[in-house]
Amino acid sequence: MAGHIQDRWYKTEEGPDGKSRRVKTDRYGTGKRYRARYIGPDGTEKSKSFPDRQKRQAERWLTHTAADMSRGEYVDPRAARITFQQYAERWVATHTTEINSREAAERRLRLHAYPYIGSRPLTSFQPGHIRTWLGALEKTVPAESHRSIIFGTVSAVFTAAMDDGLIARNPCKAGSVQRPKRGTPRVHPWSPERVFAVQAALPRRTRRTVDLGAGCGLRQGEIFGASEDEVDFEGGWFTVSHQLKRIRGQYVFALPKGGKIRDVPLSTYVGTSLLTQEAEFGLVTVTLPWRTPDGPLVTKRLYFGGASGGHVRVSHFNDWSWKPALAEAGVIPRPQPGERYASAAEHGMHALRHFYASVLLDAGESIRALSQYLGHSDPGFTLRTYTHLMPSSEGRTRRAVDVLFRATGDQDHGPEAAHVA
Numbered sequence: 001m002a003g004h005i006q007d008r009w010y011k012t013e014e015g016p017d018g019k020s021r022r023v024k025t026d027r028y029g030t031g032k033r034y035r036a037r038y039i040g041p042d043g044t045e046k047s048k049s050f051p052d053r054q055k056r057q058a059e060r061w062l063t064h065t066a067a068d069m070s071r072g073e074y075v076d077p078r079a080a081r082i083t084f085q086q087y088a089e090r091w092v093a094t095h096t097t098e099i100n101s102r103e104a105a106e107r108r109l110r111l112h113a114y115p116y117i118g119s120r121p122l123t124s125f126q127p128g129h130i131r132t133w134l135g136a137l138e139k140t141v142p143a144e145s146h147r148s149i150i151f152g153t154v155s156a157v158f159t160a161a162m163d164d165g166l167i168a169r170n171p172c173k174a175g176s177v178q179r180p181k182r183g184t185p186r187v188h189p190w191s192p193e194r195v196f197a198v199q200a201a202l203p204r205r206t207r208r209t210v211d212l213g214a215g216c217g218l219r220q221g222e223i224f225g226a227s228e229d230e231v232d233f234e235g236g237w238f239t240v241s242h243q244l245k246r247i248r249g250q251y252v253f254a255l256p257k258g259g260k261i262r263d264v265p266l267s268t269y270v271g272t273s274l275l276t277q278e279a280e281f282g283l284v285t286v287t288l289p290w291r292t293p294d295g296p297l298v299t300k301r302l303y304f305g306g307a308s309g310g311h312v313r314v315s316h317f318n319d320w321s322w323k324p325a326l327a328e329a330g331v332i333p334r335p336q337p338g339e340r341y342a343s344a345a346e347h348g349m350h351a352l353r354h355f356y357a358s359v360l361l362d363a364g365e366s367i368r369a370l371s372q373y374l375g376h377s378d379p380g381f382t383l384r385t386y387t388h389l390m391p392s393s394e395g396r397t398r399r400a401v402d403v404l405f406r407a408t409g410d411q412d413h414g415p416e417a418a419h420v421a
Contacts, residue, residue: 003066004038005058006036007033007055009024009028010024031049033050033054034052034058036050036059038065038066042165068168082122082166084119084121084122084125085109087160088109091157092105095156095160112150116137117129122161123166127171130154130171130172130177131177134147134178144181148181151179158170189355189358190354192355195352198210198329199211201328202325205304205305205307208276209224209304212273214352214355214359215270216238216264217264217352217356217374218240218264219243219256219350219353221243221244221314222240222256224244224317225243225244225245227242227301227302228283229241229300231271231274232266233266233271236271237263237266239261240256240261240263240375243256247292248293251311252290253290254290256375258377260377262375265373281305284301284311285299286300286301286305287299287300319340357374357386367379370382
């Protein structure tokens with residue numbers, strides 16, 4: 001049995017005759033008599049008190065604790081005093097180095113989890129509490145894909161609590177809890193005609209941003225952060241080493257999404273486009289903090305700058321350049337006088353990445369290579385996103401059979417030519 005039982009009503013001392021004897025302590029008859037003590041996995045002493053006549057219960061508690069430790073299911077008793085919100089707030093502050101990701105997680109928990117489950121102690125959670133919370137969440141967050149993201153954040157908090165030894169199981173992963181579906185809307189890539197129509201409608205200074213998006217698959221922040229040190233014209237490569245990123249209203253240079261630096265093949269056409277951009281408008285020298293608003297200053301010479309100098313301000317570009325170009329190309333309706341352009345999330349610059357992916361897949365490029373060029377962390381994600389754009393095996397089969405029979409010329413296809421398998 002782990003630990004030992006202390007009887008706080010009696011102590012052992014040596015009598016005048018030199019023999020040991022039990023005598024009453026100053027605490028005799030007051031408070032709980034037995035104190036069960038053991039050393040936890042973290043090396044500190046833990047204890048629980050039991051009243052008079054409950055020594056067996058104290059022994060059973062120690063035995064149960066020892067069994068939990070041997071099975072790896074031990075839970076620190078202090079967790080009973082920690083609420084979900086108390087632990088989640090500490091988790092948010094330390095779970096990621098990306099400020100934007102941390103703030104997004106904090107906002108999801110604050111708006112959609114704390115009001116419902118924030119005050120409940122971690123150790124008290126059962127799958128039923130999660131099912132009840134999901135039912136309430138469905139009434140306030142209609143989009144199932146959004147609920148899935150919120151659920152994932154809450155589940156991550158419980159998983160971290162398990163790793164810290166505060167709970168034995170993650171209630172979000174119980175079989176009776178159905179996670180909201182992530183929702184992966186099918187990508188409908190733009191046609192070349194639409195790409196070129198939108199490009200032609202953009203201001204001349206930013207018109208060639210389309211070449212980097214549609215010709216290299218860069219994200220918007222990577223396009224506006226594109227600098228001369230990333231381009232190898234001779235070797236035909238574009239090294240995506242950073243992006244222009246906005247954090248709490250302030251722009252910084254940061255690593256690409258997921259911290260993944262990658263090399264993308266640079267076509268002759270896109271390379272020429274960048275050289276023409278430099279010749280026509282020059283490079284823009286921009287100095288910004290690295291990664292965080294208080295980070296060290298870094299200077300880059302960018303291919304694309306704002307009309308008044310400096311870097312492009314993405315929100316301004318989206319509202320005053322990109323959306324008007326979409327309307328000019330007939331992608332979205334023109335607004336009425338005094339109104340703003342309608343939301344067009346599916347027609348943002350990210351549509352150029354989808355176009356790039358469709359072009360490569362149509363040309364027979366592999367999913368693994370495409371995933372690498374797009375900067376995805378998992379080729380499986382690339383496959384799930386773009387599998388419907390891949391040439392079908394049925395189509396390849398039909399073409400192979402057609403080629404075979406055309407090569408053999410006309411044949412007599414009468415009944416006598418059939419073979420029974």
